[in-house]
Amino acid sequence: MITDARVLQSEFIPREVQHRDAEVNYLSSVLDPITHGQRADPALLHGPSGAGKTCIAQFLVEQLRGEVVDLNYQYVNCWEDHSRFKALYRLLDGIGQTVDVHRQSTPKDVLLERLRESENTPYVVILDEVDQLEDKSLLYDLYRIPHLTMILICNDEDGLFVSMDDRLNSRLTDCERIRFRSYHESELVAILSDRVRWGLTDGSIDTSCLELIAANAGGDARIAIGILRRAARKAKGEPVDKITADIIHEETPEAKSEIKQRTVDRLTPHQKILYNIITETGKIAPQQLYSAYCNRAEDPKTKRMVRNYLSKLEHYNLITAEGNTKARIYRTRA
Incomplete structure (x- = not known):
């Protein structure tokens, strides 16, 4: 039933993208100077999880690499590489400059200087989950590197800029912003249809079942693809010749739980x-939460930073916040 398991992964970059023409065209125009050997202005892609931000960014950079002979590129997941050192290390790794870098002893300033002094080949970097960077001043330092173009990705635009100092805000306030909305169910069906066409045998799932998956995904393409992947694996081990509604109902909570656990682990x-x-x-309540947090954390952050953390947990559907500021209550999401 499964002919190509790669396309059933949410990280897979498709050969064509569905229902994001406006966003593709906008970002493509922003990146166009790179085709003429120039640096492009920073771009900020923001919107809910599973809306296609990372996919579109990587899709367009791959296209650029086909057009521009000399083009360096690196993707950095700032949730995983959230420290200044880790992010710089990842960027240097993208241009093969980490051979003699020692994680324990090489100063951070040395990494930045090496990045500045690297060859002037255009370098496009995607900083995904950029609001997770512990030291936002790194963005200011990267902005000042003449041959480096930044594509920034986050959920909440306001949450990103509120944590920046005035110097960085003045540089990035005018960056090109591209807002992504959640997918409609019909759009998710089209996305899933492509994945089925590329990765499953003919006749392995009916349109009605794709519609069921889309209805269960809540506008999130990651969840939709996760349900399809688990359902296909389940059907492969069952005495059935196609994915059924019963299998989808059974695997939907498991797929959501899998994605949730992956998020918690990160x-x-x-x-x-x-x-x-x-x-x-x-x-x-917020005050009790902050007190409990300060008791557990070795180096507690400020209340404002903690609010940013909580906002991030909300965006990833891990918690809910009910009520206004004074009477707010935080709960875990089922």
Whole structure:
């Protein structure tokens, strides 16, 4: 039933993209100077999870690499590489400059200087989950590198800029912003149809079942693809010749749980403390949450930073916030 398992992964970059023509055209125009050997202005892609931000960014950079002979490129997941050192290391790795870098002893300033002094070949970097960077001043330093173009990706535009200092805000306020909305169910069906065509045998799933998956995904392409992947694997091991509605109903909660656990595993230490406290208490008010957090964290962050962390947990559907500021209650999402 499964002919190409790669296309059933949410990280797979498709050969064509569905229902994002406006966003593709806009970002393509922003990146056009690179085809003329110039640096492009920074671009900020923002919107909910599973809306295609990362996919579109990588899709267009791959197209650029086909047009521009000398073009360096690196993708950085700032949730995983959230420290200044890790992010710089990843960027240097993209141009093969990490051979003699020692993670324990090489100063961060040396990494930045090496990146500045690297060859002037155009370098496009995608900084995904950029709001997760611990040291946002890195963005200012990268902005000042003449041959480097930044594509920034985050959920919440306001949450990103509120954590920046005035110097960085003045540089990035005018960056090109591209807002992504959640997918409609019909759009998810089209996306899933492509994945089925590329990765499953003919007749392995009916349109009605794709519509069922889309209805269960809540506008999130990652969840939709995750349900399809689990359903295909389940059907492969069953005495059936196609994916059925019963299999989809059975695998939907498992797919959502899998994605949720993957998200929890990627939380930074401070975010994980907050998430664990909310999970343990069931519901908790902001002041009690902050007090409990300060008791557990070795180096507690400010209340403003903690609010940013909580906003991130909300965007990834790990928690819910009910009520206004004074009467707010945080709960874990089922």
